[in-house]
Amino acid sequence: MPRLITKSSFWAFVSLCLLFFSIVMGGLGLVLWDRLPDADRTFLLGMAGQHVGDLIGLGVIFVIGLVFIIDWVFRLYILPVDRLAEEVSVIFRVNPGQRIRLHGSKEAMRLATAINTVADSFEELNRSVEDRIREAGTRAEAEKQLLAMVVAELPQGVLICNPQGQITLYNERAQQLLRGSERHGDDPAEPMTGGFVGLGRSVFGVLNKNIISHALGEITDKMRRGQPDLRSSLVATGRDERLMRVEVVPVLGRDRDFTGFVLILTDISQQLAVERRVDTLFQTLMVKMRAAVASMRAAIEIIRDYPNLEAAKHSQLQGIIHAETLTAGAAMDEAAAEFNRHVNANWPLARMRLSDLLEGICRRAEEKWAARPAYVPGESDHWVRVDSYSMSLALLFILDRLMHESAVGPLRLSTQRLESYFALDIGWTGSPVRMETIRRWEDQAVAVADDAIPSTVKDVLDRHGTEIWAHTRSGGAGESYLRILLPAADPKTPVRFKRSTLLPVNRPVFFDYDIFSRADQHPELDNRMLTELAYTVFDTETTGLDPRGGDEIISVGAVRIINGKMLEDECFEQLVNPQRLIPWSSVQIHGIQAKVLEGQPDIAQVLPMFHKYAEGTILVGHNVAFDMRLLQEKEVLTGIRFGNPVLDTMLISAFIHSAQQSHDLEAIAERLGITIIGRHTALGDAMGTAEIFLKLIPLLAAMGIQTLKQAREASQKTYYARLKY
Amino acid sequence: MSKKVLIVDDEPSIIVALQFLMEQNGYETLVAFSGEEAMETIARQHPDLILLDIMLPVVDGFEVCQRVRENPEWKDIRIVLVTALGSEANAAKGLALGADAYITKPFANADLVAKVKELLACPA
Numbered sequence: 001m002p003r004l005i006t007k008s009s010f011w012a013f014v015s016l017c018l019l020f021f022s023i024v025m026g027g028l029g030l031v032l033w034d035r036l037p038d039a040d041r042t043f044l045l046g047m048a049g050q051h052v053g054d055l056i057g058l059g060v061i062f063v064i065g066l067v068f069i070i071d072w073v074f075r076l077y078i079l080p081v082d083r084l085a086e087e088v089s090v091i092f093r094v095n096p097g098q099r100i101r102l103h104g105s106k107e108a109m110r111l112a113t114a115i116n117t118v119a120d121s122f123e124e125l126n127r128s129v130e131d132r133i134r135e136a137g138t139r140a141e142a143e144k145q146l147l148a149m150v151v152a153e154l155p156q157g158v159l160i161c162n163p164q165g166q167i168t169l170y171n172e173r174a175q176q177l178l179r180g181s182e183r184h185g186d187d188p189a190e191p192m193t194g195g196f197v198g199l200g201r202s203v204f205g206v207l208n209k210n211i212i213s214h215a216l217g218e219i220t221d222k223m224r225r226g227q228p229d230l231r232s233s234l235v236a237t238g239r240d241e242r243l244m245r246v247e248v249v250p251v252l253g254r255d256r257d258f259t260g261f262v263l264i265l266t267d268i269s270q271q272l273a274v275e276r277r278v279d280t281l282f283q284t285l286m287v288k289m290r291a292a293v294a295s296m297r298a299a300i301e302i303i304r305d306y307p308n309l310e311a312a313k314h315s316q317l318q319g320i321i322h323a324e325t326l327t328a329g330a331a332m333d334e335a336a337a338e339f340n341r342h343v344n345a346n347w348p349l350a351r352m353r354l355s356d357l358l359e360g361i362c363r364r365a366e367e368k369w370a371a372r373p374a375y376v377p378g379e380s381d382h383w384v385r386v387d388s389y390s391m392s393l394a395l396l397f398i399l400d401r402l403m404h405e406s407a408v409g410p411l412r413l414s415t416q417r418l419e420s421y422f423a424l425d426i427g428w429t430g431s432p433v434r435m436e437t438i439r440r441w442e443d444q445a446v447a448v449a450d451d452a453i454p455s456t457v458k459d460v461l462d463r464h465g466t467e468i469w470a471h472t473r474s475g476g477a478g479e480s481y482l483r484i485l486l487p488a489a490d491p492k493t494p495v496r497f498k499r500s501t502l503l504p505v506n507r508p509v510f511f512d513y514d515i516f517s518r519a520d521q522h523p524e525l526d527n528r529m530l531t532e533l534a535y536t537v538f539d540t541e542t543t544g545l546d547p548r549g550g551d552e553i554i555s556v557g558a559v560r561i562i563n564g565k566m567l568e569d570e571c572f573e574q575l576v577n578p579q580r581l582i583p584w585s586s587v588q589i590h591g592i593q594a595k596v597l598e599g600q601p602d603i604a605q606v607l608p609m610f611h612k613y614a615e616g617t618i619l620v621g622h623n624v625a626f627d628m629r630l631l632q633e634k635e636v637l638t639g640i641r642f643g644n645p646v647l648d649t650m651l652i653s654a655f656i657h658s659a660q661q662s663h664d665l666e667a668i669a670e671r672l673g674i675t676i677i678g679r680h681t682a683l684g685d686a687m688g689t690a691e692i693f694l695k696l697i698p699l700l701a702a703m704g705i706q707t708l709k710q711a712r713e714a715s716q717k718t719y720y721a722r723l724k725y
Numbered sequence: 726m727s728k729k730v731l732i733v734d735d736e737p738s739i740i741v742a743l744q745f746l747m748e749q750n751g752y753e754t755l756v757a758f759s760g761e762e763a764m765e766t767i768a769r770q771h772p773d774l775i776l777l778d779i780m781l782p783v784v785d786g787f788e789v790c791q792r793v794r795e796n797p798e799w800k801d802i803r804i805v806l807v808t809a810l811g812s813e814a815n816a817a818k819g820l821a822l823g824a825d826a827y828i829t830k831p832f833a834n835a836d837l838v839a840k841v842k843e844l845l846a847c848p849a
Contacts, residue, residue: 287780290809291736294830298742301834306749313745320738 014070080104080112083659088115089702090657094695095673096123157244157265160251163258165203165212177238177265178206196613198570200534200562203263207246211236215248216261223256235268242269281335288331292324299324349385349464351489354422357386358413361395368396368449371403373411373426382415383489384422386464389453391486394460396448398426398468398482401441406433408480421485425471432470432480442468525618525645526709530697533708535561536614536644537690538572539682540627541590543582547629552578553603554592556610557682559690560617564697566690572613573683575600590680607631607638618708619644622665622689645708649692651715656699658718668692728845731755731772733763733789734807735781742834743776743807750838752845760784764792772802774845776837779808779819787822794823803844807832 033041048055080102087100099119100112151158157174161167175197197206204212215232222230232248244265251260299317303309309317355377366372402408408428416423442458453460461468464487471483525533538558544551558572575592577600587593621627624646635641653663660671669676669688672695678684700706705714730752732743737758744754755770757763760781767775775793779786786806793799805826806819816827826840 286811287809290811290830291739291780294809294832295736295738295742297831298739298746298834302742302745305834316741317745320741324738 018066076105077108079659080108084108084111084115086657086659089699090671091115091119092122093698093702095671096126097673098671157263159197159203159263159265160260161203161263162260165209167197167199167201167203168260170197170199174263174265177242177244177267179239196570198560199567200560207236207263211246212248212263215246216250219248219250219261220258223250223258238265238267242267243272244268278339281338285331285335289328292328292331295324296321296328349387349487351383352386352388354382354384354415354486357384357388357392357486358415358424360388361392361399362413364392364396365399369400369403371410373399373413375413382417382422384486385489386486387460390446390455390460391464393446393448393451393453394457395424395484396451397444397446397457398441398484400448402426402428402433402482406437408433417488418485420488421466422488424484424486426482426484428480429478430480433482435470438468438470438482526712527707529706530700530708530711531564531706534617535620535647535690535693536572536617537561537566537620537686537693538610538614538627539621539685539689540630541586541592541680541682542630543578543580543586545626547626547633550580551630552576552580553606553630553634554578554582554597555590555682556606557684557686558610558613559683559687560613561620561690561694564694566687566694568687571683571687572610574606574609576606577602603634604638607634607640611640611642614642614644617644619646620689620693621646621648622685622692623650624648645712647693647708647711648715649689649696651718652696652700652711653692654718655714656696656703665689665692672696727751727753728773729753729755729770730841731757731763731766731770731775733757733760733775733781733786734778735759736778739778739830743837746834746838747776747841750842752841760786760789763789767793767799767802771799774803774805774841776805776807776841777824779806779810779815787818790819790822790824805837805840805844807837 036044083102084100087098087102091098091100096119099116102108102112104112151169152171154171154173157177158169158171159167159174160169179197211234215234218232219230222232230250234246234248236244236246238244245268247264247266249262249264250258251262253259299320303314303317358375359377362372362375399411402411408430410428412427414425414427416425442461443456445456446453446460457468461484466485466487468482468484471481536558537560538556540553540557541555542551542553553576555576556572556574560567560570575597577597579602582592582594582597619628619642625648628642628646631640631642649668650663653660653668657663657671660667665676665685665688666679668674669692672692674688674691674695676684676688676691679688700711700714703714705711730747732740732747732754733756734740734743735758740756740758744756747754752774755766755772757766761784763775763777763781764784766772775789777786777789781789786808790804790806793802793804804824805828806824807828807830808815808819809830811829816829819827825844828837828840
């Protein structure tokens with residue numbers, strides 16, 4: 001849409017008209033003067049000479065009056081029309097809820113009212129269309145979200161990359177395995193190390209490029225040879241030096257062209273540790289057993305081959321044999337204990353609250369038999385390691401046998417802590433169950449009503465490293481028990497809860513399906529479309545407004561925009577110790593007090609991480625010259641220079657909405673229908689600025705500004721661009 | 726003069742048995758319970774044959790074997806490694822380091838005695 005008359009062009013037009021009027025009037029005057037007789041000229045000159053002051057005064061009043069009239073015309077008729085055009089663009093492009101409120105001539109106000117009426121209908125129509133689109137897209141969206149959920153909840157890390165190694169999809173597990181040390185739970189003064197996992201980022205920032213290249217080379221060779229299995233498997237080091245198995249699988253297009261690759265990451269460090277432990281255990285046991293048996297054998301053969309041994313020697317050799325049998329037994333006991341304690345991980349057991357396990361069993365017993373065992377939960381902090389389903393079913397089987405085969409009375413469950421186990425006692429009043437009955441139950445397949453597993457009770461107990469037996473308690477006359485030991489979980493091991501997933505609204509955005517079909521990236525950013533570029537929108541909180549005067553950064557917040565989407569799950573937020581006092585005036589604005597910053601890293605530690613975070617993106621901010629100045633002041637100290645191209649939302653707003661009075665963050669947000677959450681926090685302002693920027697892009701496009709170069713040139717034309725730090 | 730056999734092992738039980746065996750077969754026996762003690766005894770007594778365990782504290786049997794073979798004055802000393810380490814790699818290493826024989830525990834007494842007699846009968 002072509003720009004309407006601007007203020008400067010209006011005054012240029014007015015000046016031109018006045019000049020033209022002056023020239024015409026001057027010319028007419030000269031012509032008349034020329035035709036006047038000399039006497040009339042003399043008379044007029046005399047009159048003018050006598051009343052020169054009055055004439056000048058009249059002239060000034062005339063000019064002032066004229067200026068006021070023209071300005072009044074401009075403010076009532078020209079400026080409102082210009083604003084109407086800008087507001088219409090906002091309503092119909094980015095914010096259908098915006099309504100025009102202006103002061104101007106009656107005609108302009110009538111036009112504004114008419115436009116607002118049309119905007120009401122447009123907003124209603126927009127809503128209706130969006131509802132229809134949402135309905136139509138719900139199923140596809142649900143399927144997309146289901147795939148996203150499956151990928152997100154996989155125990156393996158998954159990364160999908162384009163041929164250039166840019167990440168287009170990843171899940172949380174991949175982030176855990178690859179990212180630099182997490183801040184959550186770690187020392188906050190310890191800055192993050194290592195690369196970032198995020199959409200659009202290079203996978204080579206977090207994985208050794210040579211390893212991936214080697215795998216891709218192997219895959220290419222396999223493709224050339226026509227082999228069916230195109231995957232390549234390798235071992236790489238992830239976060240905290242943990243070992244991962246990395247499977248590289250190519251993604252092929254319809255023509256079997258290489259369109260990307262998938263990395264499936266499995267943490268094998270624990271598995272390797274277990275295997276190493278088993279090996280060590282075995283070796284140690286072998287050596288000890290060999291030594292003991294050797295001594296025994298030597299002694300026995302001496303006794304056998306030398307029947308006339310003197311008594312003392314005979315006795316000594318007998319002693320050796322006995323001592324070595326004890327040594328062998330001790331070695332085997334030690335190996336068995338070590339194995340059970342640390343190595344027996346053949347069956348995957350999970351941590352679970354003991355009370356949850358037993359309450360679940362009681363509930364199912366009530367559902368199946370209308371007979372709920374009495375159970376009073378103990379401490380809620382008791383945890384066990386069990387395969388929940390098989391153990392629950394095995395215990396229900398035992399309860400079933402007790403109630404229906406042995407016909408015992410009401411059952412009671414109680415627990416008792418025994419070192420590395422919890423003893424579960426199933427008690428009743430009546431005769432005890434015989435050991436052979438228990439053995440028979442152990443050999444039976446676990447089945448309760450229509451629930452069954454292909455394991456015997458003994459199998460389930462073995463995989464938990466436990467036993468069941470008839471137990472007696474002191475002082476319990478007439479009371480009988482069966483005792484089952486349940487392996488206790490280490491109370492110091494923190495429990496990681498997986499994030500709960502809600503469909504479809506709360507699924508975090510981890511992927512974009514469109515990037516695979518995009519054209520290759522080109523290095524010339526200036527001629528790239530604004531909609532295609534990657535951005536880091538950031539904001540800083542500071543000790544004051546004077547970068548050159550010693551004011552320092554105390555908080556950095558940033559969020560990335562990829563493919564027109566703000567990636568809220570890939571934010572950067574860090575408090576910074578400014579190593580100086582924080583004036584109360586600045587605390588009143590951002591609320592960050594000095595004690596909060598104690599122990600935080602200083603700018604020399606934070607800036608390199610932020611630089612890495614923003615690598616390869618366009619920097620965007622509101623009144624960003626101030627922030628860039630602060631960063632520039634730290635170049636010498638940190639050695640970090642931000643050479644990224646920069647865009648300022650304040651300048652862009654001033655360019656698009658030149659007729660608007662205010663271009664501060666709140667005014668623009670209100671105009672564009674954006675709510676800023678966390679105002680005057682670095683991350684809150686960064687995210688608000690990002691939303692604003694996303695809405696400014698289509699407004700720029702409507703004015704023919706589509707590339708980065710065009711946006712920068714347009715920004716430079718505004719008044720605000722003259723304000724420098 | 727009877728040949729001297731040095732028995733090196735940190736397990737007293739096996740030393741008792743081996744010492745008896747060697748003495749019953751006419752050999753003079755010396756005993757060491759560690760690699761360091763073995764080296765001192767070798768330097769002092771110059772045994773004809775060493776029954777050498779590998780799993781010794783601090784200086785293990787492999788190192789003792791290597792040190793003995795590095796000293797030209799001791800090249801006539803025979804070394805029999807008697808050990809609980811039973812893998813092929815261990816045996817290959819022991820023989821490569823200069824042991825004359827590698828016997829895995831547990832062993833038959835008669836086999837051990839036969840090997841000792843064989844080695845002491847032949848010149849080094």
